[in-house]
Amino acid sequence: MPAPSVIIGAFAGNGAMLWGDLVQTFFKGALSGYVIGCSAGILTAILIHRSLFLRRGLLPVGNFLAALPIVGTAPIFVMWFGFGWQSKAAVVIAMVYFPMLINMVEGLSSSDAMQRDLMKTYAASYWQTMFKLTLPAAMPFAFNGLKICTTLSLIGAIVAEFFGSPTLGIGFRISTEVGRLALDVVWAEIIVAAVTGTVFYGLVAASERGVTFWHPSIRGRSAS
Amino acid sequence: MIKVTALVLPVTTVVLAIIGIWYLFAFSLNSQWAEDQAARAGVELTATELWAATMSQDRPRLATPHQVAAELWDTTINKKVTSKRSLIFHGWVTLSATLLGFVIGTMLGILLAIGIVHNRAMNLSVMPWAIASQAIPILALAPMIIVVLHSVGLSGLLPKACISAYLSFFPVVVGMVSGFRSPNQMSLDLLDTYAASRPQIFWKLRLPASMPYLFTSLKVGAAASLVGAIVGELPTGAVAGLGARLLVGSYYGQTIQIWSALFAAAALAALLVGLIGLAQKVTLRQMGMAR
Amino acid sequence: MSEHAISAVDLGLEFPTRDGKIEALQQINLEVESGEFIALIGPSGCGKTTFLRIVAALEKPTSGVIRVNGLSPEEARKARSYGYVFQAAGLYPWRSIAANVRLPLEVMGFDRRERDDRVRHALDLVGLSGFEKQFPWQLSGGMQQRASIARALCFDADILLMDEPFGALDEIVRDHLNEQLLALWQKTGKTVGFVTHSIPEAVYLASRIVVMSPRPGRITAVIENDLPTERPLEIRDSSEFIAIAQKVRHALRAGGDAHD
Numbered sequence: 001m002p003a004p005s006v007i008i009g010a011f012a013g014n015g016a017m018l019w020g021d022l023v024q025t026f027f028k029g030a031l032s033g034y035v036i037g038c039s040a041g042i043l044t045a046i047l048i049h050r051s052l053f054l055r056r057g058l059l060p061v062g063n064f065l066a067a068l069p070i071v072g073t074a075p076i077f078v079m080w081f082g083f084g085w086q087s088k089a090a091v092v093i094a095m096v097y098f099p100m101l102i103n104m105v106e107g108l109s110s111s112d113a114m115q116r117d118l119m120k121t122y123a124a125s126y127w128q129t130m131f132k133l134t135l136p137a138a139m140p141f142a143f144n145g146l147k148i149c150t151t152l153s154l155i156g157a158i159v160a161e162f163f164g165s166p167t168l169g170i171g172f173r174i175s176t177e178v179g180r181l182a183l184d185v186v187w188a189e190i191i192v193a194a195v196t197g198t199v200f201y202g203l204v205a206a207s208e209r210g211v212t213f214w215h216p217s218i219r220g221r222s223a224s
Numbered sequence: 225m226i227k228v229t230a231l232v233l234p235v236t237t238v239v240l241a242i243i244g245i246w247y248l249f250a251f252s253l254n255s256q257w258a259e260d261q262a263a264r265a266g267v268e269l270t271a272t273e274l275w276a277a278t279m280s281q282d283r284p285r286l287a288t289p290h291q292v293a294a295e296l297w298d299t300t301i302n303k304k305v306t307s308k309r310s311l312i313f314h315g316w317v318t319l320s321a322t323l324l325g326f327v328i329g330t331m332l333g334i335l336l337a338i339g340i341v342h343n344r345a346m347n348l349s350v351m352p353w354a355i356a357s358q359a360i361p362i363l364a365l366a367p368m369i370i371v372v373l374h375s376v377g378l379s380g381l382l383p384k385a386c387i388s389a390y391l392s393f394f395p396v397v398v399g400m401v402s403g404f405r406s407p408n409q410m411s412l413d414l415l416d417t418y419a420a421s422r423p424q425i426f427w428k429l430r431l432p433a434s435m436p437y438l439f440t441s442l443k444v445g446a447a448a449s450l451v452g453a454i455v456g457e458l459p460t461g462a463v464a465g466l467g468a469r470l471l472v473g474s475y476y477g478q479t480i481q482i483w484s485a486l487f488a489a490a491a492l493a494a495l496l497v498g499l500i501g502l503a504q505k506v507t508l509r510q511m512g513m514a515r
Numbered sequence: 516m517s518e519h520a521i522s523a524v525d526l527g528l529e530f531p532t533r534d535g536k537i538e539a540l541q542q543i544n545l546e547v548e549s550g551e552f553i554a555l556i557g558p559s560g561c562g563k564t565t566f567l568r569i570v571a572a573l574e575k576p577t578s579g580v581i582r583v584n585g586l587s588p589e590e591a592r593k594a595r596s597y598g599y600v601f602q603a604a605g606l607y608p609w610r611s612i613a614a615n616v617r618l619p620l621e622v623m624g625f626d627r628r629e630r631d632d633r634v635r636h637a638l639d640l641v642g643l644s645g646f647e648k649q650f651p652w653q654l655s656g657g658m659q660q661r662a663s664i665a666r667a668l669c670f671d672a673d674i675l676l677m678d679e680p681f682g683a684l685d686e687i688v689r690d691h692l693n694e695q696l697l698a699l700w701q702k703t704g705k706t707v708g709f710v711t712h713s714i715p716e717a718v719y720l721a722s723r724i725v726v727m728s729p730r731p732g733r734i735t736a737v738i739e740n741d742l743p744t745e746r747p748l749e750i751r752d753s754s755e756f757i758a759i760a761q762k763v764r765h766a767l768r769a770g771g772d773a774h775d
Contacts, residue, residue, distance in 0.1 A: 057234030061242070067447040067493050069454050072466075072486045075474030080253075080285065114605045117573050121599040123592045124622045132618060136609045162458050163474050178371050214608035214650060 002184045007191070010184035017168075018192055025170040026196050028085035029157035033092025038149055040093065041100025042142065049108045049134070050126070059105055066098035074160040083164045092156040096149040103148075107141025108134050140215045143208040150201045154193065243289055253285040254278035287480045295484040308464075315488050317465040318453050321381050322492070325388020326449040330442065332389065333396025340397070341404040341430070342422065354397050357390075366455050384456035384465075391452040392445035399441025403434025435511060439504035446496040454489060466492075519582070520674055520706040521547040521570055526579035528565060528732075538731030539565045543579065545725065545734065549673070552700055552707045554721035556714065556763065557770070562732025563710045567676050570708060571599050583674065595623055597674035598667030602682055604659035606651035606666075613638070613647035616666045623670055637669035638662075640699060657688035664696070674706045681716070690748060693719055697746060714767075715751055718742070718760045726763060728770030735770030738762050 048054040081087035161171025258277035303310035457467025473482035526543035555563040568574040572588035583591035
């Protein structure tokens with residue numbers, strides 16, 4: 001394990017390289033996959049919410065698929081979409097889609113019967129109920145999924161690089177520098193990844209506080 | 225709670241739909257290659273011939289379900305368990321690392337949770353670190369851990385198990401802290417009126433109350449362990465295990481091998497989660513907590 | 516028949532269970548004039564809530580005819596003929612008090628200016644002016660229930676359906692809200708259907724008391740309440756009040772078997 005001063009030195013000496021790796025892995029691979037995968041999960045959940053049949057069928061299957069080691073699809077996606085960031089984004093999409101979907105499906109059914117009856121007495125349309133009741137009530141679950149997916153997206157993007165990447169990216173750098181025993185650079189990359197992961201998670205958690213300020217779990221925390 | 229029978233038809237429909245979509249994708253992804261081959265040979269393919277050609281390639285872009293099924297059959301039933309080509313052999317390598325890591329991670333998680341619930345200082349100091357530890361994409365560390373442990377003479381099962389343990393302890397800590405804290409104030413007050421000691425409160429109230437939480441977090445932890453073991457196999461030179469099969473498959477473009485390794489991993493995940501689910505059912509029913 | 520706010524003829528609702536059919540309602544005949552305050556009282560399982568839910572088209576009868584303002588419940592709902600107050604306030608925690616009261620107005624497509632006027636007016640009616648920006652969880656249970664009444668009032672439906680709205684509140688708050696509700700009814704002249712299991716509450720509020728009993732759910736008595744419309748809380752100590760309360764208690768005892 002290299003001394004902290006050596007790692008700081010690695011930061012100073014490789015600033016541009018570290019930034020390039022971060023852009024490649026996080027902004028191009030993880031973030032685009034996260035946005036696409038989570039939106040797809042949310043939209044699917046909203047679309048199938050109307051059909052009890054689809055909900056019943058998809059929930060167990062989605063639960064099962066979400067428990068699978070989806071990272072394993074990385075070699076396939078690298079084969080399909082090439083070494084660039086597109087294949088990393090595809091892995092991330094595959095990884096975040098199902099956790100997001102099942103959280104959202106559960107969230108959409110979390111409004112209680114009385115609240116739904118209330119909308120009924122107003123003769124509210126399906127989509128009015130969706131936007132005024134079902135979606136707001138689903139937000140705590142949605143953010144649960146969004147938070148889980150931040151970590152998954154970074155893992156997906158980094159691990160996918162182990163299966164082939166252009167000559168930059170956090171995962172690529174770690175695996176090559178480990179081979180050359182340049183542990184200071186490896187640690188610098190790990191710190192970059194850790195800080196990015198924490199900040200990403202923190203941003204999502206902060207927007208959760210903003211959106212679901214009303215939820216008992218958030219209310220309780222801010223009060224104490 | 226919906227009856228299981230009410231789920232059979234919807235689930236079957238969804239699964240069949242997925243298989244159908246898979247075939248369509250296989251056709252469209254593989255047809256380019258088949259057409260190129262045909263053009264090179266100077267023959268025109270009819271629609272049925274094209275369909276047949278996309279379903280039976282050696283290195284398809286997307287292996288078809290029946291190809292994967294055949295490969296799975298071939299590498300499990302037709303090979304000796306000790307053979308390097310047996311998927312059962314590779315599956316066992318991964319499973320043993322998963323189980324070891326899972327057990328370590330779960331024990332650690334439960335112990336930490338007990339500490340957090342009973343000790344104010346631990347509550348304040350451990351929890352933030354546990355959360356921070358998960359913000360790190362730990363799998364990025366996997367090659368590091370493997371290489372470092374290798375250099376101090378540790379190789380094989382234990383390094384992989386370490387990664388599994390690291391990934392699985394967190395869901396257990398979080399779940400068990402909620403579980404141990406789930407009894408309401410009234411139940412706690414009741415035991416206080418009996419002047420119960422803290423160990424008594426733990427054994428008589430907190431532990432039983434935490435059982436539903438335990439099984440839920442065990443399921444998450446088991447799935448995470450498996451991912452850890454598979455990724456832990458990637459940088460070890462791809463000797464054995466499902467992760468190694470994935471890597472070798474991707475080196476040589478053996479898509480069918482990749483898919484069958486994925487399915488083996490899926491089966492392991494299903495097995496682990498299913499066993500935990502079974503234990504959950506039995507335990508909760510015996511405790512009268514079954515829903 | 517359209518002058519009746521609510522009219523039920525031979526109304527019945529049964530549903531199958533594992534142990535055979537259960538008759539939640541049987542042979543319900545009831546006519547409610549516009550502007551009446553009807554209390555439905557009875558032990559649990561007598562179908563009083565079910566009846567209210569049928570009026571609100573939240574439940575479908577299996578036999579008989581029901582008309583609300585001369586329309587079927589479904590049509591009446593589409594015409595937004597009634598406001599419904601549930602047992603719990605059921606305010607949306609992500610909306611402020613004003614936004615909660617505004618909810619039905621948004622759904623029904625009122626324009627912005629009118630919405631604000633109506634919200635202000637409704638909150639004023641229930642004595643919640645000044646709490647517009649608060650969130651439900653910052654208010655006491657009684658205030659939450661008042662907000663939910665404002666929510667039912669704001670779109671000015673002519674029928675108000677209330678399902679044990681004060682059941683979960685303590686007696687002091689309840690007295691206070693009863694007083695306010697009575698004043699509100701006299702001011703607005705709405706038709707009110709009010710489910711309760713409290714005899715004093717029914718006698719204090721209603722112009723007519725419908726006594727129901729379970730297995731099968733049915734009406735066993737309809738008692739006219741001839742107390743003056745002006746009813747201070749102290750009226751509950753008067754002999755007239757006690758006499759009507761006694762009538763109701765007798766009807767309840769005659770209808771319900773001892774095992775309740």
